[in-house]
Structure formats: structure tokens, C-alpha cells
Amino acid sequence: MSYSRLESWWRRVGLGRGESASNGDAPVALAEPPPGDVDDRTGEAKPVPEPAAPVDLPVLKAADFASDQDVRWCPGCGDYAILAQMKKMLPSLGVPRENIVFVSGIGCSSRFPYYMNTYGIHSIHGRAPAFATGLKAARPDLMVWVITGDGDGLSIGGNHLMHAIRRNLDINIVLFNNRIYGLTKGQYSPTSPLGKKTKTSPMGAIDNPLHPLSIAIGCEATFVARSIDTHIKHLEGVLRRAAEHRGTAFVEVYQNCNVFNDLAWQYASDRQTKSEHTIELEHGAPLVFGKNGGKGIRLNGLEPEVVALGNGTSEADLLVHDERAPEPSLAYLLSRLRYEDGFPEPIGVFRAIDAPRYEEELATQVDSARRRSGEGDLNALFNSGETWTVP
Amino acid sequence: MTRESTATVSTEELPPSPALPASEKRTIRLDGATVRLAGDSGDGMQVVGGQFTNTSALHGNDVATFPDFPAEIRAPRGTLAGVSGYQVQFASRDIFTPGDTLQALVAMNPAALVTNVKDLEKGGILIVNEESFKAKDLKLARLDANPLEDGTVDDYRVIKVRLDTLNREAVREVEGLSSKLQDRCKNFFALGLIYWLFGRDIEPTLRYVQDKFGSKPEVAAANERALRAGWYYGETTEAFDHSYQVEPARLAPGTYRNVMGNQALAWGLVTAARLSGKELFCGSYPITPASPVLEELSALKHFGVRTVQAEDEIAAICSAIGAAFGGAMAVTSSSGPGIALKGEAMGLGMILELPMLVINIQRGGPSTGLPTKTEQSDLLQAMFGRNGESPLPIIAARSPSDCFEVALEAWRIATRFMTPVILLSDGYIANGSEPWAIPDVDDLPPIPVEHPPAKANGQPFLPYERNERLARPWALPGTPGLMHRVGGLEKEDVTGNVSYDPENHQHMTNVRAARVAGIAGDIPPQAVDGPARGKLLVLSWGGTFGACTSAVDECRAGGLSVAHAHLRYLNPFPANLGEVLAAYERILVPELNTGQLRMLVQSRYPRECVGLNKVKGKPFTVSDVVFKIRELVA
Ligand SMILES: Cc1ncc(C[n+]2csc(CCOP(=O)(O)OP(=O)(O)O)c2C)c(N)n1
Ligand code: SF4
Numbered sequence A: 001m002s003y004s005r006l007e008s009w010w011r012r013v014g015l016g017r018g019e020s021a022s023n024g025d026a027p028v029a030l031a032e033p034p035p036g037d038v039d040d041r042t043g044e045a046k047p048v049p050e051p052a053a054p055v056d057l058p059v060l061k062a063a064d065f066a067s068d069q070d071v072r073w074c075p076g077c078g079d080y081a082i083l084a085q086m087k088k089m090l091p092s093l094g095v096p097r098e099n100i101v102f103v104s105g106i107g108c109s110s111r112f113p114y115y116m117n118t119y120g121i122h123s124i125h126g127r128a129p130a131f132a133t134g135l136k137a138a139r140p141d142l143m144v145w146v147i148t149g150d151g152d153g154l155s156i157g158g159n160h161l162m163h164a165i166r167r168n169l170d171i172n173i174v175l176f177n178n179r180i181y182g183l184t185k186g187q188y189s190p191t192s193p194l195g196k197k198t199k200t201s202p203m204g205a206i207d208n209p210l211h212p213l214s215i216a217i218g219c220e221a222t223f224v225a226r227s228i229d230t231h232i233k234h235l236e237g238v239l240r241r242a243a244e245h246r247g248t249a250f251v252e253v254y255q256n257c258n259v260f261n262d263l264a265w266q267y268a269s270d271r272q273t274k275s276e277h278t279i280e281l282e283h284g285a286p287l288v289f290g291k292n293g294g295k296g297i298r299l300n301g302l303e304p305e306v307v308a309l310g311n312g313t314s315e316a317d318l319l320v321h322d323e324r325a326p327e328p329s330l331a332y333l334l335s336r337l338r339y340e341d342g343f344p345e346p347i348g349v350f351r352a353i354d355a356p357r358y359e360e361e362l363a364t365q366v367d368s369a370r371r372r373s374g375e376g377d378l379n380a381l382f383n384s385g386e387t388w389t390v391p
Numbered sequence B: 001m002t003r004e005s006t007a008t009v010s011t012e013e014l015p016p017s018p019a020l021p022a023s024e025k026r027t028i029r030l031d032g033a034t035v036r037l038a039g040d041s042g043d044g045m046q047v048v049g050g051q052f053t054n055t056s057a058l059h060g061n062d063v064a065t066f067p068d069f070p071a072e073i074r075a076p077r078g079t080l081a082g083v084s085g086y087q088v089q090f091a092s093r094d095i096f097t098p099g100d101t102l103q104a105l106v107a108m109n110p111a112a113l114v115t116n117v118k119d120l121e122k123g124g125i126l127i128v129n130e131e132s133f134k135a136k137d138l139k140l141a142r143l144d145a146n147p148l149e150d151g152t153v154d155d156y157r158v159i160k161v162r163l164d165t166l167n168r169e170a171v172r173e174v175e176g177l178s179s180k181l182q183d184r185c186k187n188f189f190a191l192g193l194i195y196w197l198f199g200r201d202i203e204p205t206l207r208y209v210q211d212k213f214g215s216k217p218e219v220a221a222a223n224e225r226a227l228r229a230g231w232y233y234g235e236t237t238e239a240f241d242h243s244y245q246v247e248p249a250r251l252a253p254g255t256y257r258n259v260m261g262n263q264a265l266a267w268g269l270v271t272a273a274r275l276s277g278k279e280l281f282c283g284s285y286p287i288t289p290a291s292p293v294l295e296e297l298s299a300l301k302h303f304g305v306r307t308v309q310a311e312d313e314i315a316a317i318c319s320a321i322g323a324a325f326g327g328a329m330a331v332t333s334s335s336g337p338g339i340a341l342k343g344e345a346m347g348l349g350m351i352l353e354l355p356m357l358v359i360n361i362q363r364g365g366p367s368t369g370l371p372t373k374t375e376q377s378d379l380l381q382a383m384f385g386r387n388g389e390s391p392l393p394i395i396a397a398r399s400p401s402d403c404f405e406v407a408l409e410a411w412r413i414a415t416r417f418m419t420p421v422i423l424l425s426d427g428y429i430a431n432g433s434e435p436w437a438i439p440d441v442d443d444l445p446p447i448p449v450e451h452p453p454a455k456a457n458g459q460p461f462l463p464y465e466r467n468e469r470l471a472r473p474w475a476l477p478g479t480p481g482l483m484h485r486v487g488g489l490e491k492e493d494v495t496g497n498v499s500y501d502p503e504n505h506q507h508m509t510n511v512r513a514a515r516v517a518g519i520a521g522d523i524p525p526q527a528v529d530g531p532a533r534g535k536l537l538v539l540s541w542g543g544t545f546g547a548c549t550s551a552v553d554e555c556r557a558g559g560l561s562v563a564h565a566h567l568r569y570l571n572p573f574p575a576n577l578g579e580v581l582a583a584y585e586r587i588l589v590p591e592l593n594t595g596q597l598r599m600l601v602q603s604r605y606p607r608e609c610v611g612l613n614k615v616k617g618k619p620f621t622v623s624d625v626v627f628k629i630r631e632l633v634a
């Protein structure tokens, strides 16, 4: 597995020998069991059986991606699980550590790069997508991850998020949504629900919340997905799909801040209720959910509705997920299914389409300018136009 | 023209132009002249001003220009607010400014006349389009009386031209041209007349017209006809019985071209990238007067230049920092308001200790201020416009062609000391132009840049281990074994790990300051023009170079003891500056602000300085400075 993944990485950075893998290959099934087991409390990987070693490449393990710095999140914070899944997933890509850069803004979540044994930039509040844009434009050969929070990405950095997505650079953005400002100790965030009481909203928040995926789809993101910190297998799969996507991959992770906003996602993470309150998206499959798969989502005109299967209603009546639909309306509709409105919230890949990538377009322009005008010659440039000579 | 009396009368013919016959009138030789073309912002004054400049430079004159235009693209037609002007001084000697007073003024309408005529010297030539002085034109300019009749122009040699009619007649035969398009050629008619008056060759402008309008042959033909008609008008009108001739200047041998400041800056950046073996990355957001830097660079992709027009100035600098981390030569260009937005990220660049350039083409402030006017009021912003102790080197260009040199020098400092460098220019330099002795790129010294090699021994990489200049290594992603994390939290010395240790913070703060201070040992000592000690030193920086140089020359020629030091390095100051200042009884600091350099100098050295300060959106005239020097030493 490692070997073929690396092959595809080399191809992606233009060093490949073979044909470039066509986009739109069958997506890697999210349900694929992870190679190891995971400690439920911390989300840290238990020892992982090593994949078959390729002849000429070192095989990395999750531990190889851990930096020597102590992780300083609060015990029980959902960020640990995301870190663990990232470290577990990355070796399977076969991308050398030195070719990976994690860029973050400011927030608890944004401490992430310090804990990865890759290159990293812990930047300033909200601007990580802009750093990633410059880095990827200058160095298309690097794999660039952006780690952001709901405040970082949607409040102070909303503008940059929007523009990174529309440019469709080949970067992966993971937004840790805990619906609160964690690092500044518990003020309401742009994703906090109406009425949320916090230190700065003692009478309840009156700002309508933003919905990260609706925004990403509104900006016509080419890859949009959601997962949950505690749903570790699913999360690992979503991160891998994001990594494999060519273009800006936007992933929202429901993350529990057990200190300032504990249980904000309980409906979606609780073992007892999650099958009722979430729906796992699968490309080409009908939208079925519920304890025994007994319910589904049906379209009534343009309105989605929850239906019970049986009694004349079958899977054939249900909405079928198509993550590759060029038109983003269906993905948008899915992003609007909300627990508070009586719907299960979709998790998994909402949208994955192929579109030109900014850094490649930029490189193409540079190449074609060189083809058209020849490699830039400074003496010729300076002497172009009208000149005169003083003897 | 005041210089006429001293000029020799020549019976020589004009140099023959294949495009025109030689003038049959006599010519009078001048050693230089200053001309301003003024009209409505829709009249194309900037275009013909640029043409006059280029042609004069090609003629071999030294030239200096001052384009002056409103912030609105098209302010209401004919109003005072809409006046746009382009001033050129051209001479057979070295000149440093676009000139204080005009020897000739072209005024296309009443608004242009009344706003500009006070700069015309007594007896100077005033060319007006007399057909644009109708009642409605006067009303647009809010004039009660016709300035051609109320005494306003009594002191000048007024040449009234029926420009509308003559121009229409000239272009009438070109087919497929609306009357609106016909009238658009008026500026070329006026240019033709000025070309005749100063014996300029029309050939370069004919080439320009072909180049520019080649795809619209009727427009090209009409502009060409208007230009020629203007020239013939000068040759035939009885208003002129002679024209003027300004011989080529005795510039140092070499090949020259005319360059504008922003163009020279962009070319300097591309050159610096080449000299350091880097590809250039520019992340910028459009803003007057800095946009042309991004525009120039965007057109140089065949030099490997990558430009990103970011969503705002914050993203622009952040993208540049990202590119710098990736190993590119990264720059971001803006003007005051944009630099204000970049403040936080500049602090990050400083603590990350990554090389990059932050370019500020200063304009009139505060806030949106005077976008199209010049000022030097962002020096303290450059020094202190960031939170925390965050010193950055500052270097300033002094003239359009100097922007090239300064770009190379800024990048040399940035890479040698691993720091963002702030490069200051201003609207006056950016839009102004002058002859530039074209360098041979192969003669320019390389700017060596090193990156640490891959590490295989498993030892941790130390990103904040410093060399003798206190610079840290520039380790690039993609290099095995050098994985490291940088960020805005205080770094432990050597390891670069996050550190809240009080001693370390004190130490790192000191080191960062010492590193920037150390640049003083790596730059040339401050040079002084004039006596090494004496009564008065004029200390200037940036775009006031020309006015201060000319003023000091003039005063010394008049027997005054005055020296001039022009600062290129504003932070740190050259190591010998204290000694230089100590050698003079008084120090005059002329600045287009309320005393920013003066404040820095006085706080650093035990010297009281006298300020000459002006914030009118205009550069100093030479006489502004001369007047002050005389007041201090005469
Ligand atoms: C310019 C600026 N403004 C404000 C802050 C303070 N600040 C730091 S993190 C943060 C909010 C972080 O919230 P979020 O992005 O949701 O991250 P979390 O801590 O919840 O992971 C704020 C307001 C800052 N560091 N910089
Ligand atoms: S404050 Fe909340 S988000 Fe931050 S580390 Fe603690 S639990 Fe995690």
C-alpha cells in the first residue's frame, strides 16, 4: 500500500514515471477497517501491524510523525483524537515527512503543527489559508495542511478561507469545530447556536451561526467532508480522502471542548444516539440511517424529509448520494440537514469533484510565458523599448 | 523664458527628422526648460507628458518628471478637481528635480489654467485652447470672469490656439471616426506644438502611436495627423518667430533608457531574484501608488515570477511569508493603508526570522489620505508600526532609477541577516521618471544564499542556531532531517521550541535587536557631499534627494558653506552618522512630514535638528529648501 501511495505522490509533484492517476477513481471506502486498534480515551494508536515493506523506501509509523514536544491540550480534549488519526493516516500516504507542511492560525486547535514531526508554521489568527496559498504557489511539490478552528477559520479568517477555497489550491483544510473560542477561555464563536450563553453572551448569543460546510459549498469547494473526533475510524478515512483529493479539501470535524463547551456534539457522538442523529454518506448509496437502517431521507420537491422504510417506502424512494455531481446544490442541501430541525446530520464526503488547481494554473502560465517569450533575459528586458547611447 | 538672455542665438537648423522637414524659423539655445501639460483628467495629459519625457530623454537630455493627477479616474469634466498635469524638466546638464517654475504651460481648459498658471514664470509661454473658454466652461471651473480677459494672464506670453477646430480639421479626413474620437486627439495636437517649440523629433511618438493603436488603424492615423498638424501649426503661426533648442546632456558614457520608479523597482526585484538564484514570489493587493509594481511583475512570468493578487493586504503578506518559508524570494508591495493592515504579519515575519521584502510606496496620509499625492509620513510606521519589540531594517529609495539599486540592496540585507526588510519609496519617485544608465547584468555582484543540507544522523535540527551575524539557517521544506516548526510564540534560542521562560524572552528580544543593529557594520558609511565640517548639514532621506541636492548645489555656488548627507539606510543608521552630525554647527532635516526623521535622529544622537516640513501632497521645490538654508546660514 505504501509503495503505490508514494508512487501517486511522486506523480502529483511531477516526478512520476507513469501516467497520472485519473481523478475520479473509485473513492477509498471509508468503512475499510484501520490496520490497528485505538485507545478509546486518548485516540492514540495502539501498535499498528506494519504494512509490507517496499524495497527502497522507509516505512513510517504513526510515532514517526510525533514531534518531541509535549502535547498541551486539556486532558480529554477532542483535539487529541484528531491528532492521533492524522498521525495514523499519514504513513499510509507514503509521502515523506519532509514534504509535508502543517500551517495553522491561532487557537487551541492551531497548536497542532507543534506536535507533528513535519515542517510547520503556527501563524497568526485566521490567516493560515493565506500562508498556505503562498507556500503552495511557490512550492507545488509540498503537501500542505491547514489546521484551523471555528473562530480562526470563520470569524477573523473567514475571508481567507473563502478565497483559498475558490482558488482550489491542492491543500487540505481541517476545521476543528468546537462551537466555542477555546484558547481565549470560552467566548461564543461563529458556530455557537443562537441563545448560547457564554462569558460574552450571558443572555444568549443573538448572532445567527455560520455552518462551515454550507460556506465551503457556497464557495464551490471541490472537496467537502465532515467527521467527528470520537468516530475515529470514520475520521481517519475522511482525512485520507481529503489527502487524496487534488484541490482544496475542506473537512469539518466536530470536536469536543470538554472544558468550555462540553457535550456540544453529544447528539452526534453518543454511542446510543449517533445512528439516529447522523447519517453516513456513501457515494452512489441511498441516504439511510437509524438504528437498524430503518429510516431514510427522501426529496419532496426541493424539500428533504425523513421517512421510515417499509410500509410501501423502500430504499428506491430515497435520495441517492452523488459526491461527484458537478452541480453543488445537492451537497448544499445535505449541508443544511440539521439536528435542530429534526434531521440526521450527514458525515462523510459531501462533494469530491475535479477542477483546475491554482498552483498548477500558475505554473502553467509561467511555463507558457517562457515558451512564448523564451527564458527571461534581464539584459534584453532593460534594453527593450527606446534607449540611447552616450559615447 | 528667463534663461533666454544668457542663451546663445543659434542659426543652426534643427536635427533633421525623417518624419518632418526642418524648421525654417531660427532657434534659440537654452540649457534647460520646464514644461507642464495640464488639462482635464480625460484629456490624456499623462500620455503626452510621458511621450514628451521619452522623446526628450532619447534626445539626450537629462529629464525629471512630476505627474500629478486626481484620485478620481474621471472627476466631473472641466472642474478644478479634475485637473491633471504632467511636468517635465529637461536640460543639457545634470538635473535632480522636475523644476520649480515653468517656462511653458499648456492649459487645455480654464480649470487647468487657473490651477497651474501661478507656477509659470513671468514672461513664460502660456498655450491655451481658446475654444474651451466659453461661458459653460467658465461655469464648470466656477469662474465668474474669463481668466484670459480679467488680467490673470497679463504677465505671460499667451498663445491662443483654436485647438478644437484645428484638431478637427486635421483629423477630418480619417474615416470611421466619431466626433468624440476626433476630439480625443487634441492632446496629440498640443504635443505636436510643444515638439515644434522645443525642436523635438516626432519619430519616437509616431512609433508609440503605431504600437499603441496599431489594431485600430483609424485611431492611429488620427493621432498621427493631430501630432503633425500641431507641429506645422508652430512652424506656420505668426505667434512664434523662433523655437528653442536644448542640447543633449553630458551624461557619463553608457546606454540609457528612461525609467519610472515603480518599473525600476520591479526590475530590481527580478534582478535580485536572479542574482540570488531564486524565483520571485509577489503577493500584493492593488493600491495607489503601488499597484504598478504588482502589474509589472505579473507581466514578467517568463522570468519565473509568480504573482498572487491576494484578497487583502493581510493575505498578501501572509502569502509572501508562506512563500519565504518555502524558499522563494518573497515580496509584498503596498502603500500606507495596506502596510497598516500588514502590521501583525510583519511582526510574525520578524520573529520567524525569514527573509522577505515589504515595500511601501508612501502616499499622503492619514487613513485614505491623498492617494495620488506624495508624502514621507510612514517612516515612523515602518519603525514602530508593530506590536512588541519588533525591529526591522528600513531602506529608502531616493529617485526613480535608485529603486533598482535599493531593491538589490534590500534583498542582500534580508538574506544575509534573515529578516524582513522594509523598502520605502513614495508616489513622487514611483510615478516620476529619469534616465537610467542600463547596467550589464553580468557585472552585478551575486547575492549568495545558503540553505542547510539534509541531515541523516538523526540529531535534531536547530532552527534558531545563529551564525556570526546572528542570522539563523534558512532550512527549506523538502529537506530530509530538517523538519521544524516556526511560529509567532516566543522561541527558545537555538532549538526554536516554544518557550515562556523569562530569561529566554529577554535574551531573544536582545538578540533580535542586536541582529538588526549589526547591519550597520555591513553597509557603507554615510557619505557627505560638500565640506566635511562646517556651518550646516542638510540631512535628507527618500524622495527629497533631488530637491535637497539641487538646493545645496545652488547655495554652495552662491558661496554658502553647506553640506548634504542623504540617508539610504534609516534603520539601522550608518555607523558613522553620529560623527557626521557632530561635525556641523547646525543640522537641517527637510521632510515631507511633520518631522519623523528628525525625531529619530534627535532621539538617537545628542543633536538638536531644525526641521523643514511640508505636507501639501507635493514634493519640495528647490527654492523651498534654498530659502531655508539661506535663513540658517546667511
Ligand atoms: C489578532 C488576534 N486577535 C485575537 C486573538 C485572541 N484569540 C486567540 S485564539 C482565539 C479564538 C480561537 O478560537 P477557535 O479558532 O475556535 O480555536 P479553538 O481555541 O476553539 O480551537 C482568539 C480570539 C489573537 N490571538 N489574535
Ligand atoms: S480549552 Fe477546550 S479546545 Fe482548548 S485544549 Fe482545552 S478542551 Fe481542548
Ligand SMILES: [Mg+2]
Residues within 6 Å of the ligand: A107, A149, A150, A151, A176, A177, A178, A179, A180, A181, A182, A189
Ligand atoms: Mg473553537
